[in-house]
Amino acid sequence: MEIRLKEKFYLANIAIRKLSYKNPNQLASVSLTFKGDDIGQFTISSFTLWKSNYGGYNLTVPSTKTFKYAYVDKPLLKKLLDEVVKAYDLEDIPIIEEMEGGKYTDHHDKQ
Secondary structure, rough: OOOOOOOOOEEEEEEEEEOOOOOOOOEEEEEEEEEEEEOOOOEEEEEEEEEEEOOEEEEEOOOOOOOEEEOOOHHHHHHHHHHHHHHHOOOOOOOOOOHHHHHHEHHHHHO
């Protein structure tokens, strides 16, 4: 079977799930959703965001010992890493909405 696509995809969503494993450098599991103009969307789960021992961050592609689930070339992986780090940094910023009477409510803990 052959499938030919002439579709432009864009990064539509970054889902971050912070981790608290034994390895303190393993920060989050990441799912990336891409949307196309005509044929819908697809999601690749289980990217991992790591804190680098040399400063900065690393993003690893989902894989097992014998199989890599997605091939991502280095320039694209760098762009994805930049977007994932931005999303990760935003995870700690609380969502605040103004309520009646001038009181504010923090919705960060209800997510």
